[in-house]
Amino acid sequence: GETPQAEISAYMKAILRGDRRAAIGRWEVAASEAERTARLEQRREQVTDELLGLGASEFTVFEPQWWTTCCEPHVTCSSRSAGGARVLVQVLDRDGMPQIYVFDVFSREQPYWGDAMGSPPRDWVVRDVFAVDQEPIYWRMVYESNVRWLGDPTAEPAE
Secondary structure, three states: OOOHHHHHHHHHHHHHHOOHHHHHHHEOOOOOOHHHHHHHHHHHHHHHHHHHHOOOOEEEEOOOEEEOOOOOOOEEOOHHHOOEEEEEEEEEOOOOOEEEEEEEEEEOOOOOOHHHHOOOOOOEEEEEEEEOOOOOOOOOOOOOOOOOOOOOOOOOOOO
16 A cells, blocks of 8 residues: 555545645655755645645546656656656546646655665655646656647648
8 A cells, every 4th residue: 555646645535534734744845955845845835725725525646657766867667666656636626627736756765776776665755746737846857748740741731
């Protein structure tokens, strides 16, 4: 049961119960440089209150985007070597309207060396939560793929 999804579920179940203190307790702000720590503490309060205010009725946790956190951090298909997970969560508000949030859940011990150290067990913790249209504070890397339509090569050119 020690997974990013379990950590997210514990936080969100506290939200559904209206238990602010328990939700805040599930989101651990890591001691880092003072400015980033202060921003994360402020975000933890603001997002938790925002989610409580939605009157959420249910949530859906989607598949994680796994991140390696040592050497050259990158997105990986191997959950065993990942030290972090970025996960989309859909929350239905009191009117049944979906709201999308991003959860950054990382191993408490960083960097996590994964396969290079025999993939030891991880102690997953929620590090950041933000609306899908916002930027992360804790894990500043973002994976962006570009897909573009080149058009149909057999089609007549537009005049």
